[in-house]
Amino acid sequence: MTDYYANPSTMTLLYSLKKHLALPKTSWQICLLAAIGGVASAGLIILFTASIDFIQQWYLPQKEDYTSLDAVSRFDLPIIGALLILLFAKLTGYKYLRTGIPFVLHRLKVAHGVIPLRNTLNQFVGSVLALASGFSVGREGPAVHLGAACSSFIGSFLKLPHNAIRTLCACGIAAGISASFNTPLAAVIFVMEVIMREYKVHVFIPVMIASIVGSLITSHTYGPAHKFEYFNKITIVVGDYPLLIMLGILLGILAFAFNRYLTLIIKHSSQFHIISRFLFAALITGALGAAVPHAMGTDLTAIAFAIDGNVHYQLLLGLLLAKLIMTIVALGLGVPGGIIGPILSIGAIGGVSAAAIANHFFLQDTLITDYALMGMAGFMAATLNAPLAALIAVVELSNQLEIIIPAMIVITTASLTSGQFFNNRSILVMQLEIQGLIYRHPPIEKSLLRIGAMGIMQENFRLLDPEHLSNNTNFLNVSTNNELLIVKESSPSPSFTLLQPIQAALNDTPPIIKQQKLIPLSYQATLAEAYALLKDTRDGGVYLYDGAEDNIIGVLMFVQIRRYLIEGKAN
Known part of the structure; x- marks a missing residue:
């Protein structure tokens, strides 16, 4: 052969690596890159979390304790946060404001998972400000975006084949989620079920390694405990199964309403400028936050308040409605942040509300924390159309295998109700379609994407x-x-x-x-x-x-x- 690579001196190690990674095979090379990407992604998530805590320490005695603020301060805080987000967005360019899981899914289709730097900067800074100022958004959307950007950057820097960059992007997502929730298995299942939408061993193994690395790094930094430490041992028995089925039906209906109104707001708000959208979201968040402070912020505040056990069901229903409105408005109007955290919060409040109503009207002795977990599982499964990821998530968050059968009952019922009777689909897919973002791969293309x-x-x-x-x-x-x-x-x-x-x-x-x-x-x-x-x-x-x-x-x-x-x- 007398071509460019006939000279042995040009057969570099990097060239051999690229040629090897072009094949859809599990190898120690892709696993090593996955581990490196996991370290980088976890480090960025730690910096992200630390930035939120650093900002909140200036005006909150404890992080996310918005009840310590007076009503006027709770009203002003989201407005200040929105103005700061808009100021940074103006510096980087408003066209780079698309962020989160839907954007990552779109980039997997059009750019093999490579994320533009300016979108990543807006995701980091915008989400830090949104989460620190009380918007009802989550951390996992930024974790997905930042993890994907971090790992895919490594592949882009090395100029690896595009199929290898896609795999590294999936690895970064798993590491980001695992680092945020300390749920390595749920992170792997989420990536395979929601992001990649297929199970292939040559992708599954490096994704698992990245997830392990992300969990180990954050466990070493913050300790091995989950942030959901208040769940007691499950006491659900067979006699509670009819109530679980009813809860699943209600959660399915609630998921349909959530997805429908969120996409409607996305659709009809696109005609307004981003400044108007952000300020309106801040006004709604501030007004509801002034009246219902526990609805502000991520999932922790609302869930901790709901499972207190002494909250009347009417107050719980009010908290549920406020959380729904704040989340739909914030995400629908484009405030940077994730959707899974609020989904878990809404599901938990819904489950606790159902348990409180049952206790009040039917004189049952239902343990509140049990139904909080059931609500989280059912609502997450129905809204994301990801039943397996929802099941594994609540098992890891509760550290209890006894939850599997009850959670499966709620998940299947909620998913069937939402999908069969209301034609509900994954909110991520609905967001992509309503925004006109390409995400589907034809069957032939999907097969050919696996090999360079x-x-x-x-x-x-x-x-x-x-x-x-x-x-x-x-x-x-x-x-x-x-x-x-x-x-x-x-x-x-x-x-x-x-x-x-x-x-x-x-x-x-x-x-x-x-x-x-x-x-x-x-x-x-x-x-x-x-x-x-x-x-x-x-x-x-x-x-x-x-x-x-x-x-x-x-x-x-x-x-x-x-x-x-x-x-x-x-x-």
């Missing part, structure tokens, strides 16, 4: 001078050992033509040669990108280049892609 073109390219080729296009007499003598023969032309621009003999020379008749112009494609591309260039003609091929387009390193033919789709292998 570099992994199966043909490297055994010989570059010929343009004179071979006109002089075919000794054409067959040029090729040896099944080499591909490629003519390189430099004028007016670099181009490569593949020469394929169709019929050998007979007597004085020259050989018949088929000429196919090769399409340039970056070596980082996946088979999906190559297929997109060749699907119309269903013939020919692409040449892969490194850096400049005249630096050819391999050739990929359409027949290889077709063989991969039919047989599962390309060579």
Whole structure:
């Protein structure tokens, strides 16, 4: 072979790494990169959390204790936070305000998980300010965004194949969620069920490693305990199952209402400027926060108040309504932050409300914390359409395996009610569709995304001078050992033509040669990108280049892609 990589000195370790990672296989190399990405993602999440705590210590005796503020201060705080978010957004550019899980799903489709720096900066600073100023948003959305950005940056910096960058993006998301909640298994399941929407071993293993790393780092920093330490041992018995079924039905209806009104606000508010939207969200948050302080902030304040045990069901219903409105308005109007934290809070309050009503009217002796957990599981499953992630999350948050059967009853009932009777879907998918963001992969494309073109390219080729296009007499003598023969032309621009003999020379008749112009494609591309260039003609091929387009390193033919789709292998 007489191409660019024929010189052994150019066969660098990095090139070998890239070629290896282009294949959909589990390897120690991708696992090592996943661990490095997990460390970076967890470190960024710790900085994110510390920034929120640092700001809140200036005006709150305890973090998220908004009851210590007077009503006027609670009203003013979200407005101040919104103004600061808008000021930073103006410095970075308003068009970079798309953040959170839906944006990451969109970037996985259009950019293989690579997140722009300005969006990441807006996510970090905007979410810190939103969470510190009492908006009803969560930390897991920023954790997903920041983790994805951190790990995908490593892949982009090393210029790895796009399929490897997608895997690293998933690893960063798992590390971010695990670092935020200290729930490594739930983080893995969430990534596979909600983000990637498929279970593949070559992705599952590095995602698991990144999740473990994220959990270990935050456990070492903040201790091994979860932030939901107040859940007692589950006391639900078989006799409580009818009430669990009723709770699941109510949660399914509530999830439908939540998803519907959130998407309606997103749809109809898009015509207003971001300044008007943020200030209106701040006014609603401030007004409700002044009246119901426990509804402000993330999930901790509201859940701790709801499971106190001495709260009347009417007050719980008021807290539930306030939390619903504050969350829908904040997220619907674009305030940066996550959705899972508020979902867990709303579900917990809904479960506690159902238990309080049952205790009041039916004289039951229902343990409040049991139904808080059931509400969290059912509402999360119905709103995100992620039943397995919801189940694993509540098991890890409660540290109790006894919760599995009761939680499954609530989850299945809530999911069936929401999906079967109201055609409810994942709120993340609904957000993407209402905002016009592409996120779906056709089945063929989804299969081809798993493998990089570099992994199966043909490297055994010989570059010929343009004179071979006109002089075919000794054409067959040029090729040896099944080499591909490629003519390189430099004028007016670099181009490569593949020469394929169709019929050998007979007597004085020259050989018949088929000429196919090769399409340039970056070596980082996946088979999906190559297929997109060749699907119309269903013939020919692409040449892969490194850096400049005249630096050819391999050739990929359409027949290889077709063989991969039919047989599962390309060579």
